[in-house]
Amino acid sequence: MSAYDVDAVIVGSGPNGLVAAVTLAEAGWRVVIYEAQDTPGGGLRSEEVTLPGFLHDCCASNHPMALSSPAFRELGLEREGLAFAQNDIPLAHPIRPGETGYLRRSAAETAAGFGSDEKLWRAVMGTFGDRWKQLGRAIGNPLRPTPDLIALGAASVWPTPWLLKLLRDERSRAVLSGLAAHSIVDLRQPATALVGVALGAFAHGVGWPVAVGGTRSIADALIARLTSLGGEIITGTRVARIEDLPRARAVLLDTSPRDALKIAGHRFSASYANSLHRMRYGSAAYKVDWALDGEVPWVDEELRDAGFVHLGGPAEQVIEAERLVAKGRMPDEPFLLLSQASKLDPSRAPEGKSAFGGYAHVPFGFDGDITDAIEARIEKFAPGFRDRILARHVTDPRALEARNANLVGGAIDGGVPDLFQLIARPRLSLNPAETSDPGIFLCSASTVPGPGVTGMPGRLAAQLAMKRLG
Ligand SMILES: Cc1cc2nc3c(=O)[nH]c(=O)nc-3n(C[C@H](O)[C@H](O)[C@H](O)COP(=O)(O)OP(=O)(O)OC[C@H]3O[C@@H](n4cnc5c(N)ncnc54)[C@H](O)[C@@H]3O)c2cc1C
Structure with missing residues (x-):
């Protein structure tokens, strides 16, 4: 019998959480995502916020980053109808x-x-x-x-x-x-x-x-792929402590440094926790x-x-x-x-x-x-x-x-992407998604390569988790 309920738990269903989940599920991992809001997608949401029949993107709207990103190209989401x-x-x-x-x-x-x-x-x-x-x-x-x-x-x-x-x-x-x-x-x-x-x-x-049909179509395509691979999303659940999650080989945090500290700060070394504390928005x-x-x-x-x-x-x-x-x-x-x-x-x-x-x-x-x-x-x-x-x-x-709890103070960048924080994101490391706990990874825009709908922080974190934990 496995010591784990699932292989990976992902906290947050923004583009990076979803890309991380799909990457792991495609490799055969059993994956579950916990999302604080009632609808998944993070920065990929679109809603009729003004009048019925008028669809607006709630955050990201134009997608030069997604189209040029290797993560999205390799996923080939046109198979799920994304256009x-x-x-x-x-x-x-x-x-x-x-x-x-x-x-x-x-x-x-x-x-x-x-x-x-x-x-x-x-x-x-x-x-x-x-x-x-x-x-x-x-x-x-x-x-x-x-x-x-x-x-x-x-x-x-x-x-x-x-x-x-x-x-x-x-x-x-x-x-x-x-x-x-x-x-x-x-x-x-x-x-x-x-x-x-x-x-x-x-x-x-x-x-x-x-994205045709609103930016939410990108989330829909990722979710369709994920569920076809057996992955699951639980919405309406803001994760406060890592102990509340199912037992898993890996936990990937598509969160702000602030929430990462709340959820797992007690599992991090003082020096890693400090680098999250020091992140400037x-x-x-x-x-x-x-x-x-x-x-x-x-x-x-x-x-x-x-x-x-x-x-x-x-x-x-x-x-x-x-x-x-x-x-x-x-x-x-x-x-x-x-x-x-x-x-x-x-x-x-x-x-x-x-x-x-x-x-x-x-x-x-x-x-x-x-x-x-x-x-x-x-x-x-x-x-x-x-x-x-x-x-x-x-x-x-x-x-x-x-x-969206990741938008601390309304900042849309997950940590200001000046030259220092573009590289030390959240600290200097060749594998910036790693934390000081071998089973916990940061996979949000607060790690390299930073903000934008690229899916790359999620992709890199998932690849690192697979390399480290098999
Ligand atoms: C107004 C605005 C306009 C933008 N325009 C563009 C654009 O045109 N093009 C572009 O490429 N990018 C744009 N961006 C940036 C882009 O949206 C983000 O960089 C991207 O969404 C980051 O993805 P993410 O997965 O790291 O986090 P997010 O998309 O922010 O998703 C994080 C998710 O995690 C959830 N979460 C957080 N904490 C917890 C917790 N403790 N428990 C459970 N769930 C949790 C949140 O509810 C959220 O759903 C824009 C952003 C904003 C705000």
């Missing part, structure tokens, strides 16, 4: 009404819109874009450096303003700064440009698609979703076709906004990241209407109300926007954390 949708304009960055930088699927067409920066953009972004597969693999497991990772690092490990010195055109500068702002780190810090270059390269390589998100009558009436008409919109003004304004947010102050005009998901996937809204949404970067734990400032900023670039609002739904940092 993505996109068009020729992954991203647009309006600078002022009527003046917009466009990031197109084609690096050559993008570069052609960037005036004197045409050659540089095509040479750098075009080359990285052509090598998206190698780049995805390199970023997915950065502690095993490949020539592509070294090339990416050499080109862009700098603070964003340094890299911007090479660019002259206002549009290319704005687009690159907006991409780099996805790091959610003060852009004057090193390695922020790396995020910008990688996300730009992925736009050329795989695009910035949305980054800026937060303030999310708003709108049900719209028609589409956003952008002044610049081509903007209506973009899958994603960065509303941040010129590069200098983006850098200043991110600097203030990182310092705990709210800029007058927040940097907005907006997904026009129903443009790419019309199944998300009734005919003639749109499910529109996005978020602003705000300080950690921010408890103010900036809905009006967000709408005012959109209105400036799209006069008449407010008249089209049928309903809105606001999820501020506190509400984000209430819906």
